[in-house]
Amino acid sequence: MTRAPAQSQAENSALPAAEIGGETRIVVANQWQLIWWKFRKHRLAMAAGVFTILLYAVAVFAEFFAPYSAGAYSAAHTFIPPQSIQLLQRTENGWRFYPHVYGFKVQVDPESYKRTYVLDEAITYPVGLFVRGESYKLWGLFATDRHLVGAAQFGDPVYLLGTDRLGRDVLSRTIYGTRVSMSVGLVGVGLSLLLGIILGGISGFYGGMIDNLIQRSIEILRSLPTIPLWMGLSAAIPLTWPPVRVYFAITVLLSLIGWTALAREVRGRFLSLKTEDFVIAARLDGVRELPIILRHMAPSMTSHIIASVTLAIPGMILAETALSFLGIGLRPPVVSWGVLLQEAQNVRSIATAPWLLFPGLAVVSSVLALNFLGDGLRDAADPYQT
Amino acid sequence: MIWYIARRILYLIPTLLVVSVIAFAVIQLPPGDFLASLISKAEETVDQAQVDALRERYGLDEPIYVQYWKWISGIVLRGDFGDSFEWNRPVSDLIWERLGLTMAISLFTLAFVWIVAIPIGIYSAVKKYTIGDYLVTVIGFIGLAAPNFLLALVLMYIAFRYFGQSVGGLFSPEFIEADWSLERVLDLLSHLWLPVVILGTAGTAALIRVMRANLLDELSKLYVDAARARGLSELKLLFKYPVRVALNPLVSAMAWIFPALVSGSAITSIVLNLQTTGPLLYRSLQAQDMYLAGSLILLVSVLTIIGTLVSDILLAWIDPRIQLQ
Numbered sequence: 001m002t003r004a005p006a007q008s009q010a011e012n013s014a015l016p017a018a019e020i021g022g023e024t025r026i027v028v029a030n031q032w033q034l035i036w037w038k039f040r041k042h043r044l045a046m047a048a049g050v051f052t053i054l055l056y057a058v059a060v061f062a063e064f065f066a067p068y069s070a071g072a073y074s075a076a077h078t079f080i081p082p083q084s085i086q087l088l089q090r091t092e093n094g095w096r097f098y099p100h101v102y103g104f105k106v107q108v109d110p111e112s113y114k115r116t117y118v119l120d121e122a123i124t125y126p127v128g129l130f131v132r133g134e135s136y137k138l139w140g141l142f143a144t145d146r147h148l149v150g151a152a153q154f155g156d157p158v159y160l161l162g163t164d165r166l167g168r169d170v171l172s173r174t175i176y177g178t179r180v181s182m183s184v185g186l187v188g189v190g191l192s193l194l195l196g197i198i199l200g201g202i203s204g205f206y207g208g209m210i211d212n213l214i215q216r217s218i219e220i221l222r223s224l225p226t227i228p229l230w231m232g233l234s235a236a237i238p239l240t241w242p243p244v245r246v247y248f249a250i251t252v253l254l255s256l257i258g259w260t261a262l263a264r265e266v267r268g269r270f271l272s273l274k275t276e277d278f279v280i281a282a283r284l285d286g287v288r289e290l291p292i293i294l295r296h297m298a299p300s301m302t303s304h305i306i307a308s309v310t311l312a313i314p315g316m317i318l319a320e321t322a323l324s325f326l327g328i329g330l331r332p333p334v335v336s337w338g339v340l341l342q343e344a345q346n347v348r349s350i351a352t353a354p355w356l357l358f359p360g361l362a363v364v365s366s367v368l369a370l371n372f373l374g375d376g377l378r379d380a381a382d383p384y385q386t
Numbered sequence: 387m388i389w390y391i392a393r394r395i396l397y398l399i400p401t402l403l404v405v406s407v408i409a410f411a412v413i414q415l416p417p418g419d420f421l422a423s424l425i426s427k428a429e430e431t432v433d434q435a436q437v438d439a440l441r442e443r444y445g446l447d448e449p450i451y452v453q454y455w456k457w458i459s460g461i462v463l464r465g466d467f468g469d470s471f472e473w474n475r476p477v478s479d480l481i482w483e484r485l486g487l488t489m490a491i492s493l494f495t496l497a498f499v500w501i502v503a504i505p506i507g508i509y510s511a512v513k514k515y516t517i518g519d520y521l522v523t524v525i526g527f528i529g530l531a532a533p534n535f536l537l538a539l540v541l542m543y544i545a546f547r548y549f550g551q552s553v554g555g556l557f558s559p560e561f562i563e564a565d566w567s568l569e570r571v572l573d574l575l576s577h578l579w580l581p582v583v584i585l586g587t588a589g590t591a592a593l594i595r596v597m598r599a600n601l602l603d604e605l606s607k608l609y610v611d612a613a614r615a616r617g618l619s620e621l622k623l624l625f626k627y628p629v630r631v632a633l634n635p636l637v638s639a640m641a642w643i644f645p646a647l648v649s650g651s652a653i654t655s656i657v658l659n660l661q662t663t664g665p666l667l668y669r670s671l672q673a674q675d676m677y678l679a680g681s682l683i684l685l686v687s688v689l690t691i692i693g694t695l696v697s698d699i700l701l702a703w704i705d706p707r708i709q710l711q
Contacts, residue, residue: 216397219401220400220401220404223641223645223690223694224405224645224690224691225645225646225649225652225686225690226649227649228648228649228652228667228682228683228686228687229408229687231667231668231671232412232415232671232679232680232683233415235415235672235679236412236415236416318533321533322534322535322653325533325535326653326656326668328671328672341535341536345657347542347543347546350542350546351547357543360533360536360539360540363531363536364531364536365531367530367531368527371527371530371531372527
């Protein structure tokens with residue numbers, strides 16, 4: 001294994017000279033190109049990466065992707081089952097291309113008089129892409145009324161993933177939930193990273209007593225059962241706080257316990273880099289400590305840290321989902337996957353409307369994608385290692 | 387070995403101190419002192435003398451460190467955890483059985499995780515890159531990604547929808563309030579499998595991956611080739627050396643799986659309505675019954691720490707190299 005300082009990488013990692021048109025040209029790939037080449041070979045991680053980018057795109061452009069707004073409700077359309085899109089319609093002279101969904105009708109249970117909606121193939125509503133719907137302002141700036149998918153005629157009841165007990169569209173709310181749930185992961189990991197880099201860096205760079213102290217604290221934090229602790233701490237967030245402040249309080253709580261893994265990673269990197277020849281050479285040349293860390297050590301650590309960060313995000317997402325699911329994390333009107341799953345808290349509501357579990361599918365798939373992506377990044381993080 | 391254990395127990399002291407401070411902080415966090423909420427909840431007017439007595443007992447007029455000292459010394463010296471205002475009973479009456487059940491579930495799950503993960507991990511490593519291996523990997527990843535409570539909900543729905551059963555709880559109705567007897571234990575065991583499976587999934591998935599990676603590392607080593615060249619049968623070869631070496635990191639994995647199990651059981655128990663500490667903690671937090679909540683957090687944390695200690699000592703016993711570090 002060879003590890004080279006960032007500056008001299010160009011010389012060290014030069015590929016064999018290539019003959020192009022009779023002229024000799026040296027092809028040089030820097031560290032990030034090598035990482036990219038190695039990462040690209042990992043098919044599953046690539047697919048997961050694309051999926052993750054899509055998820056964040058959905059989070060950023062939630063207003064456009066969602067057919068309805070997060071709070072839109074319709075008292076007449078409660079617990080409507082998912083209407084799946086039919087691409088073709090049978091007519092007298094064969095099939096024709098006509099994307100539509102079936103309508104629904106009310107069915108009253110003769111014994112309990114419970115009203116349920118069932119799909120009715122006699123009614124059809126056309127659906128389309130880039131349709132006009134509720135008008136909105138994207139990021140509060142651009143006013144438009146285009147939505148990616150929805151009823152072709154504004155006002156038709158089209159609920160691709162059904163509705164909840166207040167007649168709110170599950171698909172739209174899951175899409176809006178992406179914004180909060182995915183960003184809780186990012187913000188929480190950002191805070192943990194800050195703590196992890198500072199404390200892990202100090203621990204690994206100075207060693208000795210400070211190292212011992214910080215390592216013991218990490219061990220203490222890691223031996224605690226996190227969820228009961230989070231429950232206790234987040235229950236203390238006053239009910240009167242505005243949603244944004246609750247959001248930040250929750251992310252701070254999550255990262256206060258979540259920084260330990262990142263700190264360990266940073267410390268381990270520091271310890272192994274500290275004895276590398278190029279760091280010792282820099283120190284003997286009289287470079288001060290901060291430039292040593294920033295210019296000589298940081299470049300070889302960044303890729304590893306990015307990989308650990310990616311692997312830390314799913315934990316944050318799962319923790320937020322669990323707390324909000326119990327009703328002691330984020331609270332309505334904030335829409336996150338955990339808040340949405342609160343609607344499906346007991347067997348009775350799931351039996352009435354199994355589609356309320358759909359946000360759970362979003363949780364599982366996003367966590368899976370981030371895990372695969374992180375695994376691929378970790379494998380690619382050290383391009384000089386074969 | 388004795389020195390190692392002594393050092394580990396010494397490390398325990400600051401850990402317990404931190405835990406007790408956190409639990410005390412949880413008690414103190416809600417705004418206003420808890421006597422105010424007690425008075426506002428009481429149906430009749432509260433006797434002023436009684437309020438004063440409580441104020442004196444918990445040292446509410448005194449500085450915070452005196453309150454902490456009164457609280458923690460009461461627990462350590464007299465086993466007095468304070469009163470639950472919601473239940474109007476001493477906290478210590480409410481918690482012990484639930485704590486026992488929490489630990490029982492966690493230990494059963496730990497056993498389940500080991501029994502399932504080790505053979506599957508071995509299979510997955512030996513049959514690397516076969517369909518079975520990929521299948522295990524995929525299931526393992528899903529097990530890691532699905533939150534416990536979601537798994538609980540889905541299984542409950544399947545049981546309800548396709549078997550017409552309502553699963554949940556730890557006892558059949560007739561045993562909930564009964565005294566402990568052989569029938570009650572058997573009834574408990576017949577209800578225990580669902581929470582154990584739900585809780586164990588994530589841990590099993592993680593351990594399978596650890597086991598597979600460890601064993602693959604070992605299998606590529608030269609001593610395996612040497613043993614094979616000498617004509618040792620494949621099965622004997624596998625279990626005699628590589629599996630034993632690969633098991634070591636699994637013991638150390640216990641130190642982080644155990645806290646994760648206790649932690650995960652809190653939410654699963656709430657969904658499945660089990661008589662463990664999770665639902666009690668949840669309810670006490672909602673009712674701002676802080677002495678109960680704080681005591682539960684304290685005890686669950688302490689038990690987890692002791693579990694971690696036991697696993698550390700076990701590891702040092704199995705692998706003496708650890709003691710030198």
